[in-house]
Amino acid sequence: MAAVDLTTHPGHLARRLQQAHYLLWNTMVSEEITSPQFAVLNALVAEPGLDQRTAGERVGLDRSTIAEVISRLGRRGLVDKVRDPQDGRRFLLRPTDEGVRTHRKLTVRTARMNQVFLAPLTAAEQTVFFDLIRRVADAAEGLRNPAEPLVAQGG
Amino acid sequence: MAAVDLTTHPGHLARRLQQAHYLLWNTMVSEEITSPQFAVLNALVAEPGLDQRTAGERVGLDRSTIAEVISRLGRRGLVDKVRDPQDGRRFLLRPTDEGVRTHRKLTVRTARMNQVFLAPLTAAEQTVFFDLIRRVADAAEGLRNPAEPLVAQGG
DNA sequence: TGGGTATCGTCAGTACACCAACGAATTCGA
DNA sequence: TCGAATTCGTTGGTGTACTGACGATACCCA
Numbered sequence: 001m002a003a004v005d006l007t008t009h010p011g012h013l014a015r016r017l018q019q020a021h022y023l024l025w026n027t028m029v030s031e032e033i034t035s036p037q038f039a040v041l042n043a044l045v046a047e048p049g050l051d052q053r054t055a056g057e058r059v060g061l062d063r064s065t066i067a068e069v070i071s072r073l074g075r076r077g078l079v080d081k082v083r084d085p086q087d088g089r090r091f092l093l094r095p096t097d098e099g100v101r102t103h104r105k106l107t108v109r110t111a112r113m114n115q116v117f118l119a120p121l122t123a124a125e126q127t128v129f130f131d132l133i134r135r136v137a138d139a140a141e142g143l144r145n146p147a148e149p150l151v152a153q154g155g
Numbered sequence: 156m157a158a159v160d161l162t163t164h165p166g167h168l169a170r171r172l173q174q175a176h177y178l179l180w181n182t183m184v185s186e187e188i189t190s191p192q193f194a195v196l197n198a199l200v201a202e203p204g205l206d207q208r209t210a211g212e213r214v215g216l217d218r219s220t221i222a223e224v225i226s227r228l229g230r231r232g233l234v235d236k237v238r239d240p241q242d243g244r245r246f247l248l249r250p251t252d253e254g255v256r257t258h259r260k261l262t263v264r265t266a267r268m269n270q271v272f273l274a275p276l277t278a279a280e281q282t283v284f285f286d287l288i289r290r291v292a293d294a295a296e297g298l299r300n301p302a303e304p305l306v307a308q309g310g
Numbered sequence: 311t312g313g314g315t316a317t318c319g320t321c322a323g324t325a326c327a328c329c330a331a332c333g334a335a336t337t338c339g340a
Numbered sequence: 341t342c343g344a345a346t347t348c349g350t351t352g353g354t355g356t357a358c359t360g361a362c363g364a365t366a367c368c369c370a
Contacts, residue, residue: 002255003201004262006214010272011176011190013288016215018173019327020295021166026328035166036356046158053318059161060171065357067319072355089318089365100157107159117165120294125287132276132284133168139275140175174357181358191326208348220327222349227325244335244348 010136021117028113029106032076036061038110040069041078041095041103048094051084055093060141078102165291176272183268184261187231191216193265195224196233196250196258203249206239210248215296233257 006012025035033041036059043058044050050058056066070093073079078099084090095103118126161167180190188196191214198213199205205213211221225248228234233254239245250258273281 002259002262003197004265006194006197007289008269008285009265010269010284010288011173011180012194012214013285013292014169014173014176015191015326016292016296017288018166018169019215020292021169022328024295024298025166034355036170039161039167042158042161051318059167060174061356062358063319064321064359067321068356087318087366091319104157107157110159110164114163114165116298117291117295120290121287128283129165129287129291130163130168132280132287133165133172134162135275136272136284137168137171137175140179140272141171143179143271170356177358189325206348216326217328218349219329219351222351223326242336242348246349 024113024117028116029109033078033102033106036065037069037073038103038106040066041073041099042107044079044093044095045100045103049092051090051092073099179268179272183271184264188233188257188261191220192224192228193258193261195221196228196254197262199234199248199250200255200258204247206245206247208245228254 021035029035029038039059040055040061043055047058052066052070053063055070056063059066061069070079070081074081077096080094080096081091084092118129121129177190184190184193194214195210195216198210202213207221207225208218210225211218214221216224225234225236229236232251235249235251236246239247273284276284
C-alpha cells in the first residue's frame with residue numbers, strides 16, 4: 001500500500017509523452033525517418049559541414065548515439081560524410097540533395113503533426129508548455145554540464 | 156535555411172526532458188534499478204498478482220518491453236512470476252520481500268530527485284506542468300486507443 | 311622536436327521501446 | 341463438442357540512448 005502516484009512523477013510523464021509522440025510521428029510523419037533522425041537532418045540543413053560531435057550537441061545526442069543516427073542517414077543517402085582535411089579526427093557532415101528534399105517534405109508533415117499533438121492545449125497553454133519543459137530540461141542538463149562555474153565557491 | 160526551431164517541437168522537448176531525467180535518476184536514485192523498472196515495481200506493490208499485460212498497461216509499456224523489464228526484475232530477485240492456475244496463458248507477478256524493501260528505499264530517493272528536477276518551477280508552475288503534459292499524453296494515447304467510440308460517426 | 315594531453319569517432323555492453331509473427335492456452339460460436 | 345477467433349507471452353528485428361574503453365589524430369609545451 002506504499003505505492004506512489006506516478007502521474008506526479010515528471011520522469012514517468014516524460015516517458016509517456018515521448019512514447020505518445022513516437023506513435024503519432026509514425027502514423028503522421030514517416031515510418032522510415034525517425035524524429036531524432038529528422039532533428040539531426042534539420043541541424044545539418046541549418047549548418048552544413050558540422051562534425052559529428054557538434055551535430056550531436058545541437059540536438060542533444062551523445063557521441064555513440066549520433067554515430068548510429070548518422071550511419072542510418074548515410075545508408076539512406078540523406079547525408080554525406082567526409083574526413084576533414086584540416087583535422088583527421090573529424091568527419092564533416094552535410095545533407096545530400098535528397099536529404100534536403102526529404103527535410104523539406106518532413107518539415108511540412110511535422111508541423112501538421114505538432115498541431116494535432118498539441119490540440120488539447122490552447123495557444124496560451126502551448127506557450128507555457130514549451131517554457132516549462134524547456135526550463136526543466138535546461139536546468140537538469142546544466143547539473144551535468146557545469147559549463148561556467150563562475151565563482152565556484154564552496155564545495 | 157529552411158531549418159526549423161526544434162525548441163518549439165514537443166517531441167524534441169519530450170526527448171530532452173526524458174534524457175535529462177535519466178541522468179539525474181542515475182546519479183540521485185539508483186544505477187541498478189531504472190525508472191521504468193521502478194514504475195513496474197510500484198505497480199506490483201500497488202496491485203500484487205497482476206499479469207504481465209496488465210502490469211504493462213498500468214505503466215504504459217507494451218508486451219515486449221514489459222517482458223524484458225520483468226525479466227530483469229526477476230533476475231535481481233525483486234519480482235516473482237508464477238503461472239496462473241486459472242489461466243495457463245498468464246503469469247502472475249508479485250514483488251518479493253526484497254522487492255518491497257527496494258521499492259520503499261527508492262520511493263524516498265525518487266521524491267528527493269523530483270524536488271531537484273522540478274526546482275526551476277514554482278509550486279504553481281509544477282501543477283500546471285503536470286496538468287499540461289498529462290493532457291497531451293492522454294489525448295495522444297487516446298488517438299491510438301479508440302477505447303469508447305461512443306457514437307463514432309463520420310469517417 | 312618529441313612526449314604528454316586532449317579530442318574525435320568507434321566498439322562493446324546494457325536497457326528501453328516499438329512492431330510483426332508465432333505457439334500455447336482459452337473462449338466463443340455454430 | 342469441435343473448430344475459429346482471441347489472448348498471453350515470447351522471439352526477432354530495428355532504433356534510440358547511455359557508459360566505459362580504445363585507437364587515431366591533433367595540440368601544447370618544455
